[in-house]
Amino acid sequence: xxxxxxxxxxxxxxxxxxxxxxTAALALTAQDGYARLTIERIAVKAGTGKQTIYRWWPSKGAxxxxxxxxxxxxxxxxxxxxxxxxxxxxxxxxxxxxxATVSELNTPEISxxxxxxxxxxxxxxxxxxxxxxxxxxxxxEMKRRxxxxxxxxxxxxxxxxxxxxxEMIWGPLRNRWLHREGxxxxxxxxxxxxxxxxxxxxxx
Amino acid sequence: xxxxxxxxxxxxxxxxxxxxxxTAALALTAQDGYARLTIERIAVKAGTGKQTIYRWWPSKGAxxxxxxxxxxxxxxxxxxxxxxxxxxxxxxxxxxxxxATVSELNTPEISxxxxxxxxxxxxxxxxxxxxxxxxxxxxxEMKRRxxxxxxxxxxxxxxxxxxxxxEMIWGPLRNRWLHREGxxxxxxxxxxxxxxxxxxxxxx
Numbered sequence: 001x002x003x004x005x006x007x008x009x010x011x012x013x014x015x016x017x018x019x020x021x022x023t024a025a026l027a028l029t030a031q032d033g034y035a036r037l038t039i040e041r042i043a044v045k046a047g048t049g050k051q052t053i054y055r056w057w058p059s060k061g062a063x064x065x066x067x068x069x070x071x072x073x074x075x076x077x078x079x080x081x082x083x084x085x086x087x088x089x090x091x092x093x094x095x096x097x098x099x100a101t102v103s104e105l106n107t108p109e110i111s112x113x114x115x116x117x118x119x120x121x122x123x124x125x126x127x128x129x130x131x132x133x134x135x136x137x138x139x140x141e142m143k144r145r146x147x148x149x150x151x152x153x154x155x156x157x158x159x160x161x162x163x164x165x166x167e168m169i170w171g172p173l174r175n176r177w178l179h180r181e182g183x184x185x186x187x188x189x190x191x192x193x194x195x196x197x198x199x200x201x202x203x204x
Numbered sequence: 205x206x207x208x209x210x211x212x213x214x215x216x217x218x219x220x221x222x223x224x225x226x227t228a229a230l231a232l233t234a235q236d237g238y239a240r241l242t243i244e245r246i247a248v249k250a251g252t253g254k255q256t257i258y259r260w261w262p263s264k265g266a267x268x269x270x271x272x273x274x275x276x277x278x279x280x281x282x283x284x285x286x287x288x289x290x291x292x293x294x295x296x297x298x299x300x301x302x303x304a305t306v307s308e309l310n311t312p313e314i315s316x317x318x319x320x321x322x323x324x325x326x327x328x329x330x331x332x333x334x335x336x337x338x339x340x341x342x343x344x345e346m347k348r349r350x351x352x353x354x355x356x357x358x359x360x361x362x363x364x365x366x367x368x369x370x371e372m373i374w375g376p377l378r379n380r381w382l383h384r385e386g387x388x389x390x391x392x393x394x395x396x397x398x399x400x401x402x403x404x405x406x407x408x
Contacts, residue, residue, distance in 0.1 A: 118326075119323075119326050119327060122322075122323050122326070122382075123323060160399070161395055163386070164376070164392070164395050164396060164399060165399075167376040167379060167380070167385075167396070168372060168376060168396065168399060168400065171375050171376050171379045172368070172371040172372060172375050174379070175371060175375045175378070175379060176371070178326075181371075182367070188368070191365055191368050192368060192371070192372065194403075195364070195368060195369075195372060195400070195403040195404055196372065196399070196400075196403055197403070198402070198403035198404075199398075199399040199400055199401070199402040199403025199404070200399055200402075200403070
């Protein structure tokens with residue numbers, strides 16, 4: 001009985017520590033940059049021991065991946081929609097999604113840790129595979145489902161390859177962000193979206 | 205008189221050393237990876253002193269940038285065309301260019317040093333600015349000129365933003381390569397090209 005009551009309490013305590021660690025990692029990265037992020041500094045800021053962090057994560061990059069998952073999933077409480085909006089108007093729906101992304105990427109608290117993770121992944125294949133599996137793949141599946149519905153509804157030509165479509169709609173935004181090639185604005189993503197959709201409509 | 209004759213000879217000797225160093229840097233990166241590349245190993249392979257390398261370049265990333273410029277410019281001997289092909293058929297011309305790029309990116313001797321440089325630049329702003337100035341900007345200008353001619357000839361709609369067009373045509377290829385998101389094939393770039401151009405043709 002006691003053991004049973006202790007278990008959930010321990011789980012809650014673990015969960016609180018986990019959130020504190022992830023939140024600390026995000027804040028420190030946004031504040032001082034990824035190069036200066038260490039497990040030690042995360043532990044101090046989160047008020048936990050270094051050993052707790054090492055027990056749960058193999059590297060600071062892995063901490064950051066979980067921190068970004070925490071943001072993107074609304075911390076698993078089911079608040080984040082598992083589908084892109086579908087009002088029947090593909091361009092309007094994607095515009096709303098892309099504008100939200102532009103606004104996220106213009107927020108240093110999100111953008112800095114994401115950039116750090118992107119960098120780290122280019123040199124760490126294990127982390128990159130984990131990222132693809134846990135974050136990129138489900139997000140891509142979600143995009144694919146929305147585009148497939150649009151295709152079935154006749155808003156995209158039947159021969160359009162949905163993976164190419166995803167790359168043409170979302171790729172330029174990511175490129176411009178990652179390589180800092182220009183300002184990230186709503187009007188930029190609107191232009192890209194319009195061009196891509198015009199190229200993929202059913203031919204009369 | 206003697207001094208005058210010595211000068212060109214010294215210049216030739218410098219040029220030979222420079223090429224040996226750049227070639228060695230490329231070969232070592234392709235062979236052992238960028239992490240194991242050091243100025244010392246480049247010097248040994250090139251048969252020069254470390255001091256010669258340090259005198260000309262601030263970092264191994266800077267050596268690699270010059271090495272890639274050497275490849276892309278045909279080593280400044282004017283063999284590389286300063287313009288994209290223009291037969292009047294935009295899609296065919298760009299197809300030829302993109303197929304050549306696919307083939308380059310599938311060549312480890314070129315692809316590995318390029319990836320190493322891309323990585324290094326994400327964390328080194330000075331190197332990134334140098335890259336943009338000396339390699340990216342002239343290449344982009346060349347693409348812009350070709351697309352502007354197409355626009356004047358009525359093959360692209362007059363309202364198309366040429367920088368967006370460049371990103372939509374070349375961006376997916378770079379993304380797929382840099383993030384290893386799928387195989388780099390001619391049919392992939394053909395699909396991207398066709399979609400992008402279909403989205404940017406003049407409206408009747």
